[in-house]
Amino acid sequence: MIELINLEKDYTNEELVTPVLRNINLKIAKGEFLAIMGPSGSGKSTLMHILGFLDILSSGKYIFQDKDVSSLDDDTLAIYRNQKVGFVFQSFNLLPKTSVWENVRLPLLYSGGLVDEKKVDQAIASVELTHRSKYLSNQLSGGEKQRVAIARALVNNPDIIFADEPTGNLDSRSGTQIMAILQKLNAEGHTVILVTHETNTAKHAKRIVRIKDGEIVSDEKNDEQIIAAKTELVK
């Protein structure tokens, strides 16, 4: 579904060029649960932003669903973000003083059509927050906020869900809950791409890509996870 070929990314600030990603080659298939790991500042978020159409690459090629999307214009990128992907950020980014329901509806406002209210209710139900639909965003716990963010990422039924350090601001219990939801979504067929620097979080993924200083240093199956999945099946 995704193919990156010799992808490079630099940031240019007033003549100063900072290379961030170098020589990235990566293939991601539909239905994968991929974790991008690496130390802080290694370029994980930047890579995720490019994959999620929030940022553009400097050179190389990005093939998405068999189409070259390396140089799309602003408006097309916005449509891709709206239709193809969903984001979950470390700092929830909910609309302040706005109800859970309205927060989850947000992407549908930009979908150019009448809002299908059932989709909003379904997304909220899938993160088990139906009883909180009418609550305002500031009346929720951190874990609940992140579940709202997941529902918002889901509402347009995207092909890929991106999660950038989704447990970074949560206690470990809520963090485990969030990871369980992401695993469930993956089991239901969504491609999930997780960015994290914590081994503990990454272990939930089926495949781990490690980057360091903007380069991929390893790319392997997460055996622990596969074994766990198998034991789950045996039970």
Added chain:
Amino acid sequence: MHFDWHPVITTWQMIRRNKMRSFLTSLGIIIGISSVIIIISLGAGAQSLLVNEIKSVGSDLIGVLPGASESNGPPASVFGINITTLKYADGQAIKSRVPEIVDFSGYVRGAATVSIEGRKKEASFVGVNANYLNIESTEVVSGRFFTNEEDNSASRVVVLGSEVAEALFNFSDPLDTHVKINKETFDVIGVMKSRGSGGFQNQDNEIYIPLNTGQKIMLGINYISLMRLKVASGADVDSTVEEVKKVLRDQHGITDPEKDDFSVRSQVQTLDTLKTLTDALSYFLAMVAGISLIVGGIGIMNIMLVSITESTREIGLRKAVGARRRDISIQYLIQTVVLSMVGGLLGIFFGVLISWLVSVVANYLGYAWDFVITWQSVVLAVGFTFVVGLLSGWYPAKKAAELNPIDALRYE
């Protein structure tokens, strides 16, 4: 194509989230628009008051005051300077030589303390000719006005204004009683119809005596302080004014019009001058109030810029979930236009309300004050707030739309 209504939802959400700020944002516009509405309405009301006053005297009248006048300014006599050059005989000469003048009356006036059996009332006495009722188009409600004979013989007869009659006689019949005016005793022969206190003089608090009586007995003078001439219906007022001036110059031996010792003014002229003056004044004031709208617009722009900076992350998020540039800019543009126009509508509401209250109070106090709201001022206010909203929203909207989603999401 369906109607893209998301900016409306978003605007509603944002205004609901920041009620106080939204109100403060609109406040400048509310104040500006209501001041403009109030000023224009009060200007029109004050004008109606003056016009009604002048019309009640009669617009077919020409007034002659002693003393020169700068072409449009008030004659010296208005400032209380006694000028003795205008005589009753001048009126007679005008009436006999200018065919368009059908009637005239001289006027003198003074302060009067009217008393009867211990009751007292401060009023003004007006000495006029017997044809006063015809000149000023008014009537007596009881009794009669005095006659030419009574005027010629300087009789001590008086017609009371309604307020004076009420104060002294308290609804009992004043006719055929004697009142003291200052030191002199007069027969009450009539009571004037109430005319209401329109304008500067309260005619109901005046009493009317024959001109000769006023001149010889009350004041000891031989001149008059005002003359009103009635123009034949259909005659051209402006050319009649010129004829009147010619006769007066003859009478006073003046050859150079620059040296006129009188001023002649028709009511039509006075009306026009007043209208121009009050219009100019109220439009000037409305413009000054209009400046507050510009200030209001700048206030909106300022607060929108602050809001946008504060909601940088939110804008980043909206872009991350699929908002295009124009979605963001339209959203902020609609928001400023709505804030500005809601402010405008509230301003119209308060402006109309206050103007109406003023007219109610003025009418209650007995002034012939019309409540006037022109549809032009309302349309102008709505249009103006729309434009102010667009202009003050344009720059903040553009700034918001140009935000890069990643930078915006990283913004602390």
